[in-house]
Amino acid sequence: MLVYWAATGRPHYSSMSEGQHIPYISDIGASNLKPMFIAMSAVTVVTFDLAFIFERWLRHSGRLTPNTSIWQKIYSFCAIVAAIVGAAGLILLSIFDVAHHQKQHDIFLGVFIIGYIVSAIFICWEYQRLGIHYRQHSVLRISFWIKLFFILAEVCLAIAFGVLSKKHVWNAAAILEWIIAFIYCFYVLSFFVDFLPALRTKHHQSEQTEMQMAEEGGRTNMGDGAAESQQYFRGNAAPSGYANGATNGYTNGNGYNNGYTNGNGYTNGEYANRGVSHTNNGYPKPAEPAPLASRNF
Known part of the structure; x- marks a missing residue:
């Protein structure tokens, strides 16, 4: 308004007093x-x-x-x-x-x-x-x-x-x-x-929201090994995939447990007849060699 008054030639308005x-x-x-x-x-x-x-x-x-x-x-x-x-x-x-x-x-x-x-x-x-x-x-x-x-x-x-x-x-x-x-x-x-x-509070909340979404997205998109990374720490139960895999692979399957116990390789085979035993750590001891045949006819 002051610029307008100056630009219009500084007029003297009717409401202005004399000498103003x-x-x-x-x-x-x-x-x-x-x-x-x-x-x-x-x-x-x-x-x-x-x-x-x-x-x-x-x-x-x-x-x-x-x-x-x-x-x-x-x-x-x-x-x-x-x-x-x-x-x-x-x-x-x-x-x-x-x-x-x-x-x-x-x-x-x-x-x-x-x-x-x-x-x-x-x-x-x-x-x-x-x-x-x-x-x-x-x-x-x-x-x-x-x-x-x-x-x-x-x-x-x-x-x-x-x-x-x-x-x-x-x-x-x-x-x-x-x-x-x-x-x-x-x-x-x-x-x-x-x-x-x-x-600033709004910006801080936005950063937290983005970080949380990134973390959740990472858990969803990463592989099972990364998502279940805590399995490698002691005291934590293994995830279901590994538990079932270990159980079926080594205990109920035809791989090791049945192979050592019911199979014909070690338990019922010749190593069983040779008195194969196990160490304190659970590993089988080496089988003793078979005695040589007698040369006495």
């Missing part, structure tokens, strides 16, 4: 830019109030550091209510422009400024208490100091603006109004700092 060379925001908003002034005011404050609500929800769901007391939740609720009141004040002051509704415009301007200052006080109070309990989170301290600066700066500038307006120092009062508006914009942008931990 710098317009108020409301002076420009009461001109042919009134529809844009109303729309932009509504979008700004509604978006900002949604940021308060989302912050409350993220803190309740654990995406942000949760509140540690009921008082912190009360501070947050009061901040949301005050922000909604301030939002209503800005929308109404843009509708009741200074050119046609001077008294109502001034009232709603006061509602807007007081509403957001009170909201900042409560949200700052909440962050101060959170910073005590979560000293490891520096973002809470940063956000607290940003909000505290906004409170002190806006209160001082608002008082100075009111005094200059009462004394009809229009140009200086208009400059202070623009400064208040710019500081308010930076205050709105400062809430991006508050949402940074929520973005």
Whole structure:
């Protein structure tokens, strides 16, 4: 709006006082830019109030550091209510422009400024208490100091603006109004700092989810030997495939057990007749050689 005023030749609007060379925001908003002034005011404050609500929800769901007391939740609720009141004040002051509704415009301007200052006080109070309990989170301290600066700066500038307006120092009062508006914009942008931990939490959860899916996929797609790798550790039962294979291959099959016991190779054969026995480890002792035939005829 300030650029538009400068680009159009710095006109003197009908709502401006005599000797006033710098317009108020409301002076420009009461001109042919009134529809844009109303729309932009509504979008700004509604978006900002949604940021308060989302912050409350993220803190309740654990995406942000949760509140540690009921008082912190009360501070947050009061901040949301005050922000909604301030939002209503800005929308109404843009509708009741200074050119046609001077008294109502001034009232709603006061509602807007007081509403957001009170909201900042409560949200700052909440962050101060959170910073005590979560000293490891520096973002809470940063956000607290940003909000505290906004409170002190806006209160001082608002008082100075009111005094200059009462004394009809229009140009200086208009400059202070623009400064208040710019500081308010930076205050709105400062809430991006508050949402940074929520973005990091979401990224961390995504990494964990990907790792878990990769592990589960590995168990599904890898071979039986890799999937059942714990069989190689002592004390763990062998998987079913190996248990059945060993049982059927060596015990019930025709390979070793039946071969040594019922077959004709060792037990019933000549080695059995030669007194084959076993060592302590279970291995069969070598059979003694057969005696040579006697040469005595």
